[in-house]
Amino acid sequence: MKKLYLLLLAFSLFIYACKKESNIQNAVSTFLGFQKPANFPQPVYKLENNKFTEAGFLLGRALFYEPRLSRDNTISCGSCHIQSSGFTQHGHDVSHGIDDRLGSRNSPPIMNLAWNKTFMWDGGIFDLDLQPISPITNPVEMDEKIENVLLKLKQMPKYVTMFNRAFGTDEITNARMMKALSQFMVLCVSANSKYDQVMRKEQGQVFTPDEQAGYTIFKERCGSCHREPLFTDGTFRNNGLAIGPNNDQGRSMATLHPEDEYKFKVPSLRNLGYTSPYMHDGRFLTLNGVLTHYAQEVQATPNLDPLMQQNGRLGIALIADDKLKLLTFLKTLDDKDFVTRKDLAEQ
Amino acid sequence: MKSIYKYAVVIFYLLTVISACSKKNDAQPVSANKATLSLQFDNIVGDRNLQLQTGTYKNASGEQFSIQLLQYFISNIKVKTKDGQEFIVPQEESYFLVKESDGASQFCKVKVPEGDYQTLTFTLGVDSLRNTMDITKRTGVLDPTGGMDNGMYWGWNSGYIFFKMEGTSEQAPVDPTGVRKFRFHIGGFGGYSAPTFNNIKTVTVDLSAAGIARVRGGRESNVHFLVDVMKMFNGKTNISIAANPQVMFSNYSVNVANNFSSMFYHDHTEN
Incomplete structure (x- = not known):
């Protein structure tokens, strides 16, 4: 009897394992791209200039949380845009960047950016695809050069593979990095309150x-x-x-x-x-x-x-x-x- | 007889010379063929050649200065013949970043139909349309990588820097790094969501005085400009380093841009 129980247990574990895997596969095959919430207006972001794919989104997410975007590999986009704080930097009046340097403004949320006509508190940036250049190169935020970021990424097989999956070749360019980051950020849609x-x-x-x-x-x-x-x-x-x-x-x-x-x-x-x-x-x-x-x-x-x-x-x-x-x-x-x-x- | 022979030699010689000349100058251009036109930007300061770091110069405000970095965008090149036939270089092939530190960059080479060109037009800067284009259309020198040193792009306020000159001067105040530095980063394409100043300068040059460009296949016509960066300081407004050591995205930059549009002097053309 005891043996039978063990056998049943083992068998059910086996089924569970199978189920788990098939769930993952389902999730992979159900990438929907950008979905406009029914109660939202048409987005401003030019979706026709950026083909959203799951590989592009996954690359964008990896880049968003990649500290190599900063000079000393300590600060990622996610450092000042924390998901649990609505993609802002909770507890900081002004943003807290590299070498403990402080910015002069509060980190705005990465949320519903597809509907933003301009970015930053002063609206100096007008295209989401150009936005990440600012924090990456800002001396009090990530203080890095885009060329250096690309060099660092090129040395990592993980990114070579991810860029290839997202864009079809191994080439790692500024434009591709920006497009991938936009794919992740555009999909940070909050419409389920x-x-x-x-x-x-x-x-x-x-x-x-x-x-x-x-x-x-x-x-x-x-x-x-x-x-x-x-x-x-x-x-x-x-x-x-x-x-x-x-x-x-x-x-x-x-x-x-x-x-x-x-x-x-x-x-x-x-x-x-x-x-x-x-x-x-x-x-x-x-x-x-x-x-x-x-x-x-x-x-x-x-x-x-x-x-x-x-x-x-x-x-x-x-x-x-x-x-x-x-x-x-x-x-x-x-x-x-x-x-x-x-x-x-x-x- | 002897003298006839002599004459014959002279006539033959003359004919040879004339035909050599006419071959060079009068070969009929075939406008269906494209050939290279080169624009050379040779930077000088007043009466002297520009030497990065080591050269010292004095502006009209009496300030002595050295130049550490000089680079600017040349774009949207157009040529016109005497008869008014205009050719606009396809935009994709018409963006150049001229750097004093990189000799090769000082030759902007474009393909134009064979022809004799009397008028040359280019933009100092980057047109407003390209300033607002999708990032995938911003390749090569237009890749907006930003950065404070060599970058020609403002990340915080989307737009290209058209002209960048940095250097040192005893008249400049000490900056946070302890150096007496001046920085002129001039841009401004007119604004995207709100109108702002426009520092895009279109320069049109009549080449007839110093040599028209005879563009033919198999050789390269080189239009040689002397670019006198002293004119950036000395012009309608005399720019003082002491008073304005940093001119970047500000209304004052319009004065600098109005000065530098007159920097270009057509010295000669090598055909």
Whole structure:
């Protein structure tokens, strides 16, 4: 009898093993490429210029988590864009790069980038395929030369194979590296929050009364800049933050227009629960701090947005109860699946 | 008889010389055939040849300086005959990065139909379209690898650097590395999502005074330019190293670009 049990156990282990393998194979064969969520608009990213393949995505992911992109092989893209923090650098007001050098701005999330018209807080970069050049070569981020990165990758058989699988030959070029990184980053789509499920009427999801009340307040007082469903309109605005000690002039650094001084890109509100601290310089540790800013602390600095000075007052009228309801609604924008998905994680 | 013989020799000699000349100058160009036209950019500083590191020069502001690095983009080459026949070099073959440190790079060679060209046009910089193209269309010297040293691309504010000159001067303030360095990184293609300044300069040169380019198969016509980088300092605005040791992506760069568009002097043509 004992023998029979052992035999059965062994047999079931065998079946389990088989099953596991066939699951992996299924996963491999079901790479879907870029899928536009039903409640999202058409993407801005030029998909026709980058053929998405599983091999391209896997290469992009490997490069995203590759510390050889930095001068001393210590910092990867994933160092400042951590998945569990919504692909931001949790706990850092400004980004923390090579040799413990500090940047001047808070790491923005790698999220829904296919819908971004511009990149960085000042919008200086207009094409996702050109974006990684900036952090790789920035002396306070990765401080490396692209030529050196390519040399390092060429010495690794792993990458020679991966570039071949992704692009058909062993050639490792800057353009291929950038295209692969874009494939990974474009597929970092966050569209599975409770908000999305409610909007798509999935599994009978509905807002609770408090969430619904918060949503109503949001649409009334926040939604014109943080436009649904991406929760940003992609514009540059001065939201009345007191000018910081480094006098960061934001958008005007890229355009040199005085009317762009102190304007920064409107950030998305998705995954706020994972991406503290907030604002371009990470000055607020909590969302409560952010709402208090809008309700009471807006400053009349140059180019203050007209929406921040309506009806003879600075900021947005919010009483304590409004704030609570807003915070309740904002929680529905957290996408647990996005920050835990294995396919976006370092392997 | 003897003198007739002498005359015959002289006439034969003259005929030979004339026919040799006419062979060189009057061989009818066949516009269906393409041949090489070379543009040589020979960098000088005022009255002297440019010598990296070792040469010292003085600008109109009375500042003595040495040049450590000089490189610029030449692109979008066009030629025109006396009769107004224009040929535009296909864009893919029309981007060159001229580096003072690399002699070969100072010859920009393009293929044009055989012909006698009187007017030459090129861009100092990179056209705005190429500044916004997909990365796979940016090969060779246009590969946007960025970087502070030799890079000709701004990573943080997408766009090519058209002209880069770095050097030292006693008049430059001490930089964080302890060196009295000046840096001119001039670019700006007009902006993508918001209009900004445009430092793309188109240079058109009439070759008739110093020699038109007779482009024929089997040989190389070389249009030799002297490029006087002193003109970058001395021009409509005299650029002072002490006052502006770093000119990069700023409105002031427009003054530098307005000066350097007059650097190109057609010295001669070797046909």
